[in-house]
Amino acid sequence: MRASRRIRSGFHFTWMMIALILILILPFALAVGLSYKSGLLFQEGGGLGMLFSSDWRPQAGHFGFMPFIVSSLWVTLIAILLAGPVCILSAINLTYYAHRHVSKVMQIVIDILAGIPSVVYGVWGILVLVPLVSHTLGPLFGHEGSGYSLLTGGLVLAVMIVPFILNILLELFRTVPPDLIDASLSVGATKWQTIKRVVLKKTMPGILSSISLGISRAFGETIAVLMVVGNVIKIPKSIFDPAYPLPALIANNYGEMLSIPRYDSALMFAAMILFVIILIFNILARRIIRGSEKYI
Numbered sequence: 001m002r003a004s005r006r007i008r009s010g011f012h013f014t015w016m017m018i019a020l021i022l023i024l025i026l027p028f029a030l031a032v033g034l035s036y037k038s039g040l041l042f043q044e045g046g047g048l049g050m051l052f053s054s055d056w057r058p059q060a061g062h063f064g065f066m067p068f069i070v071s072s073l074w075v076t077l078i079a080i081l082l083a084g085p086v087c088i089l090s091a092i093n094l095t096y097y098a099h100r101h102v103s104k105v106m107q108i109v110i111d112i113l114a115g116i117p118s119v120v121y122g123v124w125g126i127l128v129l130v131p132l133v134s135h136t137l138g139p140l141f142g143h144e145g146s147g148y149s150l151l152t153g154g155l156v157l158a159v160m161i162v163p164f165i166l167n168i169l170l171e172l173f174r175t176v177p178p179d180l181i182d183a184s185l186s187v188g189a190t191k192w193q194t195i196k197r198v199v200l201k202k203t204m205p206g207i208l209s210s211i212s213l214g215i216s217r218a219f220g221e222t223i224a225v226l227m228v229v230g231n232v233i234k235i236p237k238s239i240f241d242p243a244y245p246l247p248a249l250i251a252n253n254y255g256e257m258l259s260i261p262r263y264d265s266a267l268m269f270a271a272m273i274l275f276v277i278i279l280i281f282n283i284l285a286r287r288i289i290r291g292s293e294k295y296i
Contacts, residue, residue, distance in 0.1 A: 038269035040261055056233045063266040067235045071243035076218045078154025083162050084211055091169035092195055114163035122227030125156040130228060143240040151239040153229035157221055161214045168210040172203050205289045212285035219278050222247040246274045
């Protein structure tokens with residue numbers, strides 16, 4: 001009987017370790033594959049100077065990635081600045097203030113939002129947000145344009161990542177021990193003071209983790225963003241200017257450019273840039289999260 005248990009235990013331990021090793025190998029495999037595919041760009045005279053160049057003329061062999069990098073960073077920053085506070089305040093309200101029936105209804109709404117395809121968000125952005133930015137928000141700030149802009153892309157992206165971040169925050173706030181909240185209330189603190197000084201402090205590492213995951217998710221969103229951001233190859237100087245993020249560059253050009261080896265390599269290098277940006281961001285976010293844990 002004991003031998004049988006040891007065999008079963010060893011078997012389960014083995015397949016779990018194999019699964020863990022596969023997960024650990026996957027990022028390295030992605031990095032190696034992208035490096036190999038983008039190697040031709042460097043073999044034929046490309047260099048890291050492409051990262052800081054704005055000259056994008058593939059027919060002439062010039063691949064400047066700066067407009068795409070700046071566009072990706074800006075559209076993601078706009079999205080997280082809009083979605084982050086909304087998610088945190090909504091999660092607090094649904095957990096500590098709203099009636100349980102409201103919370104149940106909102107959970108259904110959140111799940112529906114999370115399941116809507118990206119292209120539907122893109123169509124909604126074209127029908128609603130593009131005219132809103134073009135006819136209302138743009139003129140309000142003295143800018144005339146088509147409405148296809150960084151701001152429109154950021155708004156669509158913010159709506160897309162709200163259910164993703166909000167679901168994590170709701171589960172996070174529910175893990176706070178009720179005794180901890182009751183202890184704060186028993187010494188005279190108000191409900192809002194308890195939330196600010198107890199709940200938010202206790203859950204700060206988790207809040208930062210959810211925001212960082214939302215940013216990582218936002219970096220890679222493609223279809224909805226490319227439908228509303230304008231796809232103009234230039235460095236945007238205003239949130240009302242059109243832009244061209246890295247995922248949109250890859251999605252728009254990859255299929256038809258497979259027959260041009262250097263262009264294909266440039267698109268793989270764009271994917272490599274996106275991979276490295278997300279990797280660096282996650283490393284920095286992890287360091288910030290660990291630093292915040294010391295103050296709990």
